[in-house]
Amino acid sequence: MSKxxxxxxxxxxxxxxxxxxxxxxxxxxEGSTELLDLLLLDTINLPDVFLLNIDMWGEDSEMISSYLKSNEPTRTIPVILFSTLKQAEQNINDRYADGFISIPFEINDLPGLLKKLTS
Structure with missing residues (x-):
C-alpha cells in the first residue's frame, strides 16, 4: 500500500x-490551494505526510503547523514545510515541522525525507 x-x-x-x-x-x-480544505480533511482518510508551502501563509504557517500537531487525528502525521526561500529552513523548529525542503532546487531530496518520516 502506497503512502x-x-x-x-x-x-x-x-x-x-x-x-x-x-x-x-x-x-x-493530492493537494489544494485552499486553507479550508486542509483544515477540513476527512479524518478517516488522512495522509501519511503533510507537505505545506510556508510562503502560502507567511506568519500563519506556524499556526497551521501548530494546529496539525495539536489536533488529535493529525498529531502524529509528519509535517514537511517547503519554500522557495532557502532562509525559511532556519525557522522550521519554530513552526512545529518535522522537515524542510527547498523548492524547486532540492526536489530530489524529497523522496529520502519522505521515506525517513514514514518508515
Missing amino acids: KVYIADDDPGRIELIIVFLETIGYEA
Whole structure:
C-alpha cells in the first residue's frame, strides 16, 4: 500500500508538478490551494505526510503547523514545510515541522525525507 501525501500550496501548477513527481516514485498525492480544505480533511482518510508551502501563509504557517500537531487525528502525521526561500529552513523548529525542503532546487531530496518520516 502506497503512502499518501497531502500538498498545500498557493500555486496549482506546482501542486500538479509535485503530484506527478510523487506518483512516479510510488506515492499517492493530492493537494489544494485552499486553507479550508486542509483544515477540513476527512479524518478517516488522512495522509501519511503533510507537505505545506510556508510562503502560502507567511506568519500563519506556524499556526497551521501548530494546529496539525495539536489536533488529535493529525498529531502524529509528519509535517514537511517547503519554500522557495532557502532562509525559511532556519525557522522550521519554530513552526512545529518535522522537515524542510527547498523548492524547486532540492526536489530530489524529497523522496529520502519522505521515506525517513514514514518508515
